[in-house]
Amino acid sequence: MNASGTAYGAGSLMLVVGGTSDIGRAIAHRHAAAGGALILTARETARLEPDAQDIRLRYRTEVTVVGFDLLALETHARLLDELPALPDIVVCVAGLLGDHAVSRGDPIAAKLVMETNYVAPALLLGLVANRFEARGRGVIVGISSVAGERGRASNYVYGSAKAGFTAFLSGLRARLSRTSVRVVTIKPGFVATRMTAGFKLPPVLTAQPEEVGAAVAAAIRRQKDVVYVRSIWQPIMTVIRYMPETIFKRMKY
Amino acid sequence: MKLSGWGRYPWVEVLPEEPRTDTEICAHLACAPSLIARGNGRSYGDAALNESCVLDMRHMSRLVAFDEGSGFMVCEAGVLLSDLVALFVPRGWFVPVTPGTRFVTIGGMVAADVHGKNHHVAGSFGDHVRWLDLMLADGQIMRCSRQENVGLFNATLGGMGLTGVILRVAFALQRIETDLIAQRLLKAASLDEAMDLFESNDAATYSVAWIDCLASGGRLGRSLITLGEHLPRSALPPTREGRPFADVPRQRLAMPVSSPAWVMNRRSVATFNALYYARGRPGERIVSLASYFYPLDAIGAWNRLYGRNGFVQYQFVLPKAASREGLRAVLDRVAAAGAGSFLAVLKLFGAARYRAGSLSFPREGYTLALDFPVSTGTFKLLEQLDVIVAAFGGRLYLAKDARSGAAMLAGYDQLDTFRVLRERLDPVRRLSSLLSRRLGL
Numbered sequence: 001m002n003a004s005g006t007a008y009g010a011g012s013l014m015l016v017v018g019g020t021s022d023i024g025r026a027i028a029h030r031h032a033a034a035g036g037a038l039i040l041t042a043r044e045t046a047r048l049e050p051d052a053q054d055i056r057l058r059y060r061t062e063v064t065v066v067g068f069d070l071l072a073l074e075t076h077a078r079l080l081d082e083l084p085a086l087p088d089i090v091v092c093v094a095g096l097l098g099d100h101a102v103s104r105g106d107p108i109a110a111k112l113v114m115e116t117n118y119v120a121p122a123l124l125l126g127l128v129a130n131r132f133e134a135r136g137r138g139v140i141v142g143i144s145s146v147a148g149e150r151g152r153a154s155n156y157v158y159g160s161a162k163a164g165f166t167a168f169l170s171g172l173r174a175r176l177s178r179t180s181v182r183v184v185t186i187k188p189g190f191v192a193t194r195m196t197a198g199f200k201l202p203p204v205l206t207a208q209p210e211e212v213g214a215a216v217a218a219a220i221r222r223q224k225d226v227v228y229v230r231s232i233w234q235p236i237m238t239v240i241r242y243m244p245e246t247i248f249k250r251m252k253y
Numbered sequence: 254m255k256l257s258g259w260g261r262y263p264w265v266e267v268l269p270e271e272p273r274t275d276t277e278i279c280a281h282l283a284c285a286p287s288l289i290a291r292g293n294g295r296s297y298g299d300a301a302l303n304e305s306c307v308l309d310m311r312h313m314s315r316l317v318a319f320d321e322g323s324g325f326m327v328c329e330a331g332v333l334l335s336d337l338v339a340l341f342v343p344r345g346w347f348v349p350v351t352p353g354t355r356f357v358t359i360g361g362m363v364a365a366d367v368h369g370k371n372h373h374v375a376g377s378f379g380d381h382v383r384w385l386d387l388m389l390a391d392g393q394i395m396r397c398s399r400q401e402n403v404g405l406f407n408a409t410l411g412g413m414g415l416t417g418v419i420l421r422v423a424f425a426l427q428r429i430e431t432d433l434i435a436q437r438l439l440k441a442a443s444l445d446e447a448m449d450l451f452e453s454n455d456a457a458t459y460s461v462a463w464i465d466c467l468a469s470g471g472r473l474g475r476s477l478i479t480l481g482e483h484l485p486r487s488a489l490p491p492t493r494e495g496r497p498f499a500d501v502p503r504q505r506l507a508m509p510v511s512s513p514a515w516v517m518n519r520r521s522v523a524t525f526n527a528l529y530y531a532r533g534r535p536g537e538r539i540v541s542l543a544s545y546f547y548p549l550d551a552i553g554a555w556n557r558l559y560g561r562n563g564f565v566q567y568q569f570v571l572p573k574a575a576s577r578e579g580l581r582a583v584l585d586r587v588a589a590a591g592a593g594s595f596l597a598v599l600k601l602f603g604a605a606r607y608r609a610g611s612l613s614f615p616r617e618g619y620t621l622a623l624d625f626p627v628s629t630g631t632f633k634l635l636e637q638l639d640v641i642v643a644a645f646g647g648r649l650y651l652a653k654d655a656r657s658g659a660a661m662l663a664g665y666d667q668l669d670t671f672r673v674l675r676e677r678l679d680p681v682r683r684l685s686s687l688l689s690r691r692l693g694l
Contacts, residue, residue: 054315058340
């Protein structure tokens with residue numbers, strides 16, 4: 001454990017919400033490889049059990065699997081109450097890209113994207129923050145997205161939800177800045193996962209899931225607030241953020 | 254995307270599918286006109302290529318069970334050997350048979366029935382497989398072992414993925430006391446000397462020879478032979494006392510771009526070979542397990558060394574009785590062509606366990622592996638070598654092959670049984686690769 005009372009790896013317990021995703025799996029592997037214990041959640045625990053067993057065998061660490069539906073807001077408090085222990089680190093990896101062409105015209109589909117990327121993760125991490133604050137320490141990690149920095153024509157439903165999540169994490173961080181509770185926002189950029197399979201992604205901008213796992217480890221150890229997984233995204237997003245709206249709105253991407 | 258084997262020749266345009274569960278593999282089998290499973294892409298030629306569908310198995314990478322007492326391991330086919338080495342060597346376990354790179358998948362090791370430097374004492378990897386789960390062309394999952402579905406089991410070991418998609422493999426790891434190898438280097442001034450050394454050192458656990466394939470005349474076949482034994486804990490050097498498992502494999506260098514094809518020419522290879530041979534000092538050393546088994550793994554993407562057009566590897570085995578004469582004929586031919594092979598590796602295989610219907614490569618006798626940059630000259634030379642290998646009753650290693658014709662399969666004595674099995678299980682050849690079509694498997 002370091003000065004501010006946060007720990008990673010050996011001796012610490014990490015809860016990964018969305019443990020079946022490629023990124024969730026990579027974050028879990030990295031923590032377990034450093035000696036940490038894990039609680040993984042998924043809607044269908046049967047799907048997660050082989051992954052959990054894999055981690056146990058590889059790293060000889062404790063892995064607990066918990067059934068949890070992030071979208072069922074009424075179950076959030078119960079999840080935290082019933083955990084074997086309040087974790088040291090909570091990572092929320094849940095995300096849904098959706099099909100923008102559908103989201104544009106179908107409010108139910110769009111709502112699902114918004115809830116999965118913003119409403120549900122933010123509210124869960126809000127509850128976690130309260131408990132961490134009461135305990136006096138803890139690390140919250142939200143996997144947000146570069147898509148949340150500006151609404152693009154081609155995916156503003158997803159982007160706006162990630163924007164909301166990023167803003168929520170930023171507010172949480174500010175609220176807890178005088179405590180020993182830390183809030184980390186990870187912006188992965190493109191990642192080669194099941195979610196992006198079949199997309200033609202530029203290799204320089206595209207991280208492997210393992211890089212996200214490493215970025216989470218580094219962010220916690222080095223006490224970072226906001227992290228781009230590949231640093232090349234930093235200048236790119238700076239340009240995009242400061243581009244005048246009159247130009248930005250005409251960009252086709 | 255452009256997809257090729259390790260030799261970067263040939264290639265096809267295909268976007269591999271990345272299944273994560275048995276169900277997803279089953280769905281691909283139902284939809285794709287034909288497909289082949291692929292591991293980490295370390296087979297050299299066209300064994301893991303198919304234009305319509307390639308299953309990249311690397312997400313099927315979960316360990317399923319491990320017994321700390323006996324070393325019994327069950328894992329999914331896409332698990333990387335490099336992961337097993339990194340995780341289990343520090344705990345005192347190593348695979349019973351390892352190929353010359355750790356960047357292969359367990360499924361690939363089964364499909365190619367890989368061999369290692371200990372073939373003469375331990376057999377091939379398939380000899381250590383207790384059972385495997387195979388998904389047939391029709392989506393059915395079959396547990397195969399020496400007790401159940403034996404024909405399918407035999408045909409899958411070395412079956413190049415053509416009997417079905419390998420899902421899970423059970424095998425036993427071997428105990429090691431340290432992560433070090435006691436290596437002994439012997440120098441052979443000629444082919445005869447090298448072969449005598451192999452035969453007089455058949456009690457050594459590991460043995461392999463690097464051979465200077467450009468040397469001719471009286472020096473034909475001059476070699477450096479390295480023998481190896483796992484170092485027992487009692488022999489740990491003072492610097493490692495009390496720390497039997499402390500090796501941290503070195504940071505990998507990588508070939509950032511392809512070198513121009515002319516870099517690997519007759520003169521550069523001859524110079525390298527002469528220096529390498531001269532530098533080899535006979536005697537004993539203690540080396541790390543990684544540097545002993547995986548010297549080339551220290552250089553990432555070393556396949557770029559041969560330039561953009563890629564390279565072909567040529568590995569054959571000759572029956573032991575025909576080896577002396579046959580190897581001489583091959584080396585004469587290679588030296589006469591002046592075609593320098595950077596990596597030329599000689600090894601004596603032990604007797605192979607009889608497996609009906611298996612296309613497994615190893616059989617008792619000498620195996621030689623050579624590699625050459627892709628060129629018309631190379632292909633002409635290899636055709637001449639084919640004639641020699643066939644005349645001596647030898648066979649080519651399918652995991653390395655990219656260009657031979659169906660006639661070269663004559664060296665596989667179980668070919669007919671394999672074909673009958675395939676005809677019965679997969680008459681439409683749903684499981685097929687460029688290799689299976691090229692050879693009519």
